[in-house]
Amino acid sequence: MRLFKGIFSKVDQLLTGRRPVDDELFDELEELLIQADLSIHTSTKLVDSLREAARRERLKESDEIKDRLKTLLVQILAEGDGHGIELPTERPAVYLFVGVNGVGKTTTIAKLAYRFKKSGMRVILSAADTFRAAAIDQLEIWANRVGVEIIKHQHGADPGAVVFDSIQAALARKADVVLVDTAGRLHNKTNLMEELKKVGRIVQKALGRDPDEVILVLDATTGQNAVTQAREFMNVVPLTGIALSKIDGTAKGGIVVTIKDELGLPIKLAGSGEQLDDLDDFRPQDFVEALFGE
Ligand SMILES: Nc1nc2c(ncn2[C@@H]2O[C@H](COP(=O)(O)OP(=O)(O)O)[C@@H](O)[C@H]2O)c(=O)[nH]1
Ligand SMILES: [Mg+2]
Incomplete structure (x- = not known):
């Protein structure tokens, strides 16, 4: 899949390395997600859920947040049925x-x-x-x-x-x-x-x-x-x-x-x-x- 890497590469950078997991990080993340065209609703939902996970599981490094974020994004995208095109049994x-x-x-x-x-x-x-x-x-x-x-x-x-x-x-x-x-x-x-x-x-x-x-x-x-x-x-x-x-x-x-x-x-x-x-x-x-x- 050829993708133009834009704002998400900034998200990637933000969460790469060993930045401490703190409020500032989450605020910056939320801002970037909104810039990347996630709706405010979806961005807030994602960041709230990451904050909660960080607190509950005592996540200390931004890399861990990145993995969580990816998992959450895949979950949203994969929910429900059918990706791709499947041919029906009847023709045409x-x-x-x-x-x-x-x-x-x-x-x-x-x-x-x-x-x-x-x-x-x-x-x-x-x-x-x-x-x-x-x-x-x-x-x-x-x-x-x-x-x-x-x-x-x-x-x-x-x-x-x-x-x-x-x-x-x-x-x-x-x-x-x-x-x-x-x-x-x-x-x-x-x-x-x-x-x-x-x-x-x-x-x-x-x-x-x-x-x-x-x-x-x-x-x-x-x-x-x-x-x-x-x-x-x-x-x-x-x-x-x-x-x-x-x-x-x-x-x-x-x-x-x-x-x-x-x-x-x-x-x-x-x-x-x-x-x-x-x-x-x-x-x-x-x-x-x-x-x-x-
Ligand atoms: N870069 C890029 N251009 C595309 C893509 N799909 C369509 N286009 C271009 O978008 C323009 C409009 O496409 P067209 O199929 O005629 O749109 P329609 O009016 O909905 O039928 C054309 O110049 C296409 O070459 C795509 O996936 N990537
Ligand atoms: Mg057409």
Whole structure:
């Protein structure tokens, strides 16, 4: 996992060596965690819990606090179910990708298509972002590059119809996976949310079950904004998890912890670059080690 090491390297420095464990240390730690984009709520919770552990177990050295902090971060990130993407038993698997413009939906879809294709699966991309003409072209470029099929309609067409056709095609061609690219912006937010609900209903109708995953893509570099976006989407579509993009570009990896702690949604995928193989299943332990630069 490629991570831009930013503020967490300061946390690492603060807790490395033999600094005495005192109030000053905890205050500095809390400040750094907040700077690293952990919410105040999560930072306070973590530091309180570390203070308590230090008192109870008479921890004397900052290195011990570092180990505790890592364990707590992994605990938050690992809570609940499912990291990574697991294919359902039924085929085709249908995955919807939602999120505002520019967060990395199309890129994440391309990377995932590449992964599935490499493991021998037949993949269909569904160009349901019909709002921007360029969006269809962009998905098509990726489809060609990866060597997978694409179902597309004209710019401005009904996204529901594109999704319906994509699932029909997948059933007819015995495809394994359908990855649906959706719009990140329409004339207004209400339209967008209504459209996403409708796409969900169309999947249900064409497939006979709900989409196997509804993945919200969030850009890690947008900080607290990502949490706000997530709340808006959670209210309208039944999200199954999060794909976090651009973790290579954020100096403030703490946002990942905040997203998990505040929203409770599993982080399934982590994107760390613009190349096709820059996508990993999200592994809490690896992520925390990478944050601290190990
Ligand atoms: N550095 C970096 N850039 C990314 C990543 N994922 C996407 N991007 C870039 O972010 C921009 C927007 O991505 P795109 O997939 O078009 O976003 P969409 O509007 O949500 O479909 C593009 O320039 C991508 O190359 C990532 O993990 N790391
Ligand atoms: Mg796009």
